[in-house]
Amino acid sequence: MTDLHLPLDRSAGRLAAQIAAGFRAAVRSGRLTAGTRLPSTRDLARDLDVSRGVVVAAYEQLTAEGFLVARRGDGTRIAPLARPDEEPGPAPAPVPAPRGSARPGPAPAYDLWPSLPDLASFPRDRWIAAARAALRTLPHEALTYPDPAGVHALRAELSGYLARVRAARTGPDRIVIMNGVAHGLSALLRVLGAGGHTSLAVEDPTSDRQLPMLDASGLRTVRVPVDAEGIDVGALARTRARAVLVTPAHQYPTGVVLSPARRAELIAWARDVDGLILEDDYDAEFRYDREPVGCLQGVEPDRVVLLGSVSKSLAPALRLGWAVAPPDLARRLREHRENTDLGAPVLEQYALAEFLKGGGYDRHLRVMRRRYRHRRDALAEALDVHLPSAMVHGVSAGIHLYVELPAGLDEDEVVARAARAGVAVAGARPMWSRARAGDAPPALVLGYARLNATHLVKAAELLGQAVTHGAEG
Numbered sequence: 001m002t003d004l005h006l007p008l009d010r011s012a013g014r015l016a017a018q019i020a021a022g023f024r025a026a027v028r029s030g031r032l033t034a035g036t037r038l039p040s041t042r043d044l045a046r047d048l049d050v051s052r053g054v055v056v057a058a059y060e061q062l063t064a065e066g067f068l069v070a071r072r073g074d075g076t077r078i079a080p081l082a083r084p085d086e087e088p089g090p091a092p093a094p095v096p097a098p099r100g101s102a103r104p105g106p107a108p109a110y111d112l113w114p115s116l117p118d119l120a121s122f123p124r125d126r127w128i129a130a131a132r133a134a135l136r137t138l139p140h141e142a143l144t145y146p147d148p149a150g151v152h153a154l155r156a157e158l159s160g161y162l163a164r165v166r167a168a169r170t171g172p173d174r175i176v177i178m179n180g181v182a183h184g185l186s187a188l189l190r191v192l193g194a195g196g197h198t199s200l201a202v203e204d205p206t207s208d209r210q211l212p213m214l215d216a217s218g219l220r221t222v223r224v225p226v227d228a229e230g231i232d233v234g235a236l237a238r239t240r241a242r243a244v245l246v247t248p249a250h251q252y253p254t255g256v257v258l259s260p261a262r263r264a265e266l267i268a269w270a271r272d273v274d275g276l277i278l279e280d281d282y283d284a285e286f287r288y289d290r291e292p293v294g295c296l297q298g299v300e301p302d303r304v305v306l307l308g309s310v311s312k313s314l315a316p317a318l319r320l321g322w323a324v325a326p327p328d329l330a331r332r333l334r335e336h337r338e339n340t341d342l343g344a345p346v347l348e349q350y351a352l353a354e355f356l357k358g359g360g361y362d363r364h365l366r367v368m369r370r371r372y373r374h375r376r377d378a379l380a381e382a383l384d385v386h387l388p389s390a391m392v393h394g395v396s397a398g399i400h401l402y403v404e405l406p407a408g409l410d411e412d413e414v415v416a417r418a419a420r421a422g423v424a425v426a427g428a429r430p431m432w433s434r435a436r437a438g439d440a441p442p443a444l445v446l447g448y449a450r451l452n453a454t455h456l457v458k459a460a461e462l463l464g465q466a467v468t469h470g471a472e473g
Helices: 015-029 041-048 052-065 124-137 152-166 181-194 211-216 233-239 260-273 327-340 346-357 360-386 411-420 453-472
Strands: 068-071 075-078 175-178 199-204 220-227 243-246 276-280 304-309 321-324 391-393 400-404 443-447
Touching: 015 052, 041 052, 052 068, 052 360, 124 346, 124 360, 152 175, 152 304, 152 321, 152 346, 175 181, 175 327, 181 211, 181 276, 181 304, 181 321, 181 327, 199 211, 199 233, 211 220, 220 233, 233 260, 260 276, 321 327, 346 360, 360 391, 360 400, 360 453, 411 443, 411 453
Parallel strands: 199 220, 199 243, 243 276, 276 304
Antiparallel strands: 068 075, 175 321, 304 321, 391 400, 400 443
């Protein structure tokens, strides 16, 4: 279509990038508005006199960035959330967070609070299709009280998925469906306490929002330092705890990946003390610059419990997670569910099973990896420009960055200044133990999943100003 006004400089090459840039400019200027239907890749390629592959590449990039949406039978359109950029408009509408995980204060213009995925990207149409497909074939008997371990169809699909994607060694009988990782962890700790465990080792730093739940389990929590290779296994051994909670694929919050040597040491520790490793696999689906790291459970399935969920990959509201446990522990978890809440909701489990079976989950993750990588790049590059004195960690995976600030800055003051500028960020100090907080450099934990590249660049600029003012003060 010549009326799209997509000028190409053929001597400059990179035609797909030029086409994508032309569409972005048209959206940002308001010339192409939300809902506008675009020509097919074949028609546009003919109009621009380029190969169809060039247009396909441009459309795929724009879809990953959130500028376009494509639906079977409806073609490709400008995304509903795509807006002109004359003014840096507000971020997506804030979502109330539960007690213990909410960001402080009023809704910010630029929300970099960690842990939440891009809720606007939830695949509503594909999820509805999966739910309908499941309901069409669901026998009436399946609507009774469920197996406390979870629907067998979902456990079977998860078993294959986790083996393929996370190198887990599992089967349906080792999996217990939980209402997210937090629920799985809470249930596990109560089962372990009943079995004679008195303490739980936890990484230092760790999520401060998780600590109250751990304390409520009745087990004593002991903190174990994390360094550039991950958890210090020598320090873990000195605690005399026989259970440890770790985030080896992408340590929260520092982003450190547990090194091969430490992985071997940790497995050896569990064997030596007859211990148990609780592996929180909270954002393992998102890897950008390195090959995925297989889970610890795949190395020692009788000493590791793999905890995962769809809270980061789809949405926390689904409350769907799993624990992959040694057979005896899986049996005790099942009994715990039977004695406490009779199991998880059934229809959502069947819908997720169908979503996995039909390939919808894999397709969604491919889209989100591209989208999150683009946003990560935008934020990291903007931080390099507006906050060049900071050190950025954890860029290879996940949906947050750990940003170490220059020594001497007041972390709390930087967080407060950023909030006054409309940028919500989390300070890292509450995530460290009291023993180590004084020596830890000031740092911020920045989530980048919910903002587009334009908003992330502006947020980095405002954050740079907050840090500069803090340094001058």
